[in-house]
Amino acid sequence: MIPVLELKDLHVLLCGRHHQDVELVKGVSFSVYPGECLGVLGESGSGKSMSMKAAMGLLDNGFHVLGSARFQGEELLGKSAEELRRLRGGQVGIILQNPMTCFDPLYRIGAQIAETFAAHSSWSGEDIRQRSLQMLEKMQIRSPEEVLEKYPHQLSGGMLQRIMIGIATSMKPALLIADEPTTAIDAVTQFEILNELLRIKLEHQTAMVFISHDLNAISRVADRIVVLNQGLVVDQGDFHHILHHAADPYTKLLVEKRADVMRRYRQMLAGKERTYA
Numbered sequence: 378m379i380p381v382l383e384l385k386d387l388h389v390l391l392c393g394r395h396h397q398d399v400e401l402v403k404g405v406s407f408s409v410y411p412g413e414c415l416g417v418l419g420e421s422g423s424g425k426s427m428s429m430k431a432a433m434g435l436l437d438n439g440f441h442v443l444g445s446a447r448f449q450g451e452e453l454l455g456k457s458a459e460e461l462r463r464l465r466g467g468q469v470g471i472i473l474q475n476p477m478t479c480f481d482p483l484y485r486i487g488a489q490i491a492e493t494f495a496a497h498s499s500w501s502g503e504d505i506r507q508r509s510l511q512m513l514e515k516m517q518i519r520s521p522e523e524v525l526e527k528y529p530h531q532l533s534g535g536m537l538q539r540i541m542i543g544i545a546t547s548m549k550p551a552l553l554i555a556d557e558p559t560t561a562i563d564a565v566t567q568f569e570i571l572n573e574l575l576r577i578k579l580e581h582q583t584a585m586v587f588i589s590h591d592l593n594a595i596s597r598v599a600d601r602i603v604v605l606n607q608g609l610v611v612d613q614g615d616f617h618h619i620l621h622h623a624a625d626p627y628t629k630l631l632v633e634k635r636a637d638v639m640r641r642y643r644q645m646l647a648g649k650e651r652t653y654a
């Protein structure tokens with residue numbers, strides 16, 4: 378089977394005019410297959426966002442990207458900006474780390490959702506409105522009609538994050554990249570959103586890359602985990618492996634600090650998972 382996304386020896390260099398090049402990503406390799414969710418862990422600055430941005434053509438000319446990033450077998454590095462733009466929002470859904478930066482402050486939310494829908498479908502205006510409302514409801518947004526009329530600054534970070542997840546998943550992408558998708562969302566809503574992501578993964582065999590510091594969230598959605606540190610993959614395996622055999626100090630610390638995860642994990646082993654479902 379061909380991976381949906383395959384990174385091979387991916388390097389990202391920050392090219393300096395007045396200083397030496399800095400290597401931010403130092404040869405990252407991993408693959409994600411249809412219907413699989415890869416969790417990406419790693420301390421702040423380890424290169425999680427940078428790797429995904431490099432693969433998806435979201436870095437400007439100040440960066441050099443080397444190695445290989447393939448989507449469904451096709452090399453992405455070297456594709457034109459237009460080709461990559463068409464891919465993003467269509468076959469590849471991307472949920473970026475900072476929701477505020479993903480919306481244009483000058484346009485109403487409804488117009489921004491409609492623009493994405495129109496660019497990647499042949500739906501009529503009325504269809505788009507109905508689907509926008511359905512999407513907002515799925516993302517647990519109250520009063521969706523009113524929300525369509527709002528400007529980004531009139532909504533909370535958590536609401537924008539949920540709308541972004543809704544937009545990214547609406548096109549039933551083959552690949553969904555979610556960079557810290559639930560940081561601004563309260564625990565109850567987060568639970569529902571993760572359920573929605575799991576449903577999408579199962580129903581559409583979507584391959585997911587789920588970047589998070591939250592071991593609880595990772596444990597719920599990820600089939601496999603890679604840990605990055607200083608631009609390199611330092612650990613990989615399933616959740617059990619990461620909990621018990623992580624070699625990287627940051628991973629160990631994260632595991633130790635998260636006693637609640639351990640508790641939940643033990644309950645899961647004891648067959649009490651139902652209370653969480």
Ligand SMILES: Nc1ncnc2c1ncn2[C@@H]1O[C@H](COP(=O)(O)OP(=O)(O)OP(=O)(O)O)[C@@H](O)[C@H]1O
Pocket residue numbers: 391401419420421422423424425426427428474
């Ligand atoms: N726009 C930028 N210009 C220069 N360096 C950058 C830029 N963005 C990130 N970096 C650097 O690249 C490295 C990797 O950053 P990256 O954003 O990938 O980290 P991350 O693992 O996503 O961290 P976090 O968990 O905080 O989101 C860091 O050393 C960071 O300082």
Ligand SMILES: [Mg+2]
Pocket residue numbers: 425426427474556
């Ligand atoms: Mg990041």
